[in-house]
Amino acid sequence: MDNRSIAQLLEETADLLEIDGADSFRIRSYRRAAESIQSTTISLSDIAHDARQLQEIPAIGKSMASNIEALEDTGTFSPRKELLEKYGATILELLKLPGMGPKTIALLWDSLHIASVQDLETAIKAGKLDNLPRFGPKHIENLKKAIEDYRQHTGRFLLNVADAEAEAFSAYLRRLDGLKQITVAGSWRRGRETVGDLDILISGPACEEDNAAATAKYVAAYPAIASVLAHGQNKVSFRLRSNLQVDVRLLPESSYGAALQYFTGSKSHNVTLRQRALKKGYTLSEYALARVKDGSVVAARTEEEIYSALGLDWIPPHLRENLGEIEAAAKHTLPHLIELKDIHGDVHAHTTATDGRCSIREMAEAALARGYQYMAITDHSKNLAMTNGLDARRARAHLKRIRKVDEEMEGRIRVFTGIEVDILAGGELDLPDDVLAEMDIVIGAVHTLFNQPRKQMTDRILRAMENPYLRILAHPTGRLLLRREPLDFDLPAVLDRAAELGVAVEQNSSPERLDLGDVNLRLAHEKGCKIVINTDAHHTTHYDNIQYGIRQLRRAWLTRKDVLNTLPAKKFLAALRPKP
DNA sequence: GCCGTTTTCGGCCCGACTGTTTTCAGTCG
Secondary structure (H helix, E strand, O other): OOHHHHHHHHHHHHHHHHHOOOOHHHHHHHHHHHHHHHHOOOOHHHHOOOHHHHOOOOOOOHHHHHHHHHHHHHOOOHHHHHHHHHHOOOHHHHOOOOOOOHHHHHHHHHHHOOOOHHHHHHHHHOOOOOOOOOOOHHHHHHHHHHHHHHHHHOOOEEHHHHHHHHHHHHHHHHOOOOOOEEEEOHHHHHOOOEEOEEEEEEEOHHHOHHHHHHHHHHHHOOOOEEEEEEEOOOEEEEEEOOOOEEEEEEEOHHHHHHHHHHHHOOHHHHHHHHHHHHHOOEEEOOOOEEEOOOOOEEEOOOHHHHHHHOOOOOOOHHHOOOOOHHHHHHOOOOOOEOOHHHOOEEOOEOOOOOOOOOOHHHHHHHHHHOOOOEEEEEEEEOOOHHHOOEOHHHHHHHHHHHHHHHHHOOOOOEEEEEEEEEEOOOOOEOOOHHHHOOOOEEEEEOOHHHOOOHHHHHHHHHHHHHOOOOOEEEOOOOOEOOOEOOOOOOHHHHHHHHHHHOOEEEEEOOOOOOOOHHHHHHHHHHOOOOEEEEOOEOOHHHHHHHHHHHHHHHHOOOEHHHOHHHOOHHHHHHHOOOOO
């Protein structure tokens, strides 16, 4: 079993323990173990039977080591098994509903034996919750909304999960001889912020007539498969243990491009493309672009040939949503989309001073290793108590430490000072101006803690932006992908004002946030907002998440000049809202 | 349940806000 799966099972066990009302420190130790496993490079499978080696990994002690051994041998371990027998696996989905915590779930289970979102929905409709303590009309209304949101997202997966699965499976495929091309198509290739399933296209000698059956058999023997859904000559579908569905198509090399184009989509892009083909006397299918009159093939081997035969420049998959890209490709006016290498700095990061995992120096070295010219340390302010947020005194002391590291780096990378301040319910920032004045980067964060009615929420953010030290607005929609819809406030009004004031809005690249997402990025760009892309790194490895944010920038048609941190250090600081 | 040490057990994560309350439990970051 791979580390990610082990970590996930421990995480789930922590959730179950919470519902069961277990000791909070015991729960935390499960979560810490899960985190630790996810960030170690040691493969736990390899050492699952060596308790001593296991216990060398931080947060793993005697019990956790034996849990991991049992997991490797039997696929489960006893605390988890017992809890699942008691509550059932579906109870965990209740935790995904905003406002639903372990105590509420325990209450619902004890009083009504509610063990799934479906149960909860039925109980609400039957009015069974009305007499429960702490279930007023507003609470129930919120739950209904939460269920609705949940249903919209259910069955979709975050990009990092899909990426990891795609990479692991591709590695398995690469071990087979005779495969020339392996491509993940579908919404994954288009860079959608979540994916429903993976469409994987393969071709090469191994996919030709005589070998196809053996290749399909090899595919269906992939160890991480939970169940095979279909197993034919040219297509194998299966569900992974993570519940992600994968469709693998074996294709002849001669029509690989046509299939790639077809299965990349989007549907709407393809429809428009087929109409265009017809006008030229062609018909476009997953097999080829062919002449209508005699069926002779015009292009099929590569995407470039197909687009070219239709009088179009090749269109990057990120743009294939029928939002004007076909017209632009015809006029040769497709934008030169921003790329990973254009980004020169990441100015939102945390350290062990609050809830980060690494030191200032470690974060700086990691940013340098990525080739960045600058970065910033922006730990939390005191209001986020759980993170050990900084008060004025600690913030000043931290500032000195950041400056010291900046000196130590000797110009190899600039380390900016900064802070992520909380916006209080009244719109004020939770640190005094004289402290903020000392910071290079002041990020005002819209945290959901203060979820208020629409008008108040909007006013609160607008007021916060009036503080002249606030330079970047973070979590500008407050959403958490697959878990919570955006906060309810007037985003267009906020973006208008941000553009006027020169407050930059942040595209957070964390795979579970992608705060603005492609749609709102487009909106921010139209309104003339300054845009900054950051990772909100809590660990050196989180800098890698920048790729997820970049995909959304590309989907929003953004180029290098549209994003502030493509600038060199000095110009970047100068491009931010000027300090008073 | 882990860790660190005081080698046998105590410490580990806190405060604002909502929706229900009439003084507070539960969620969230």
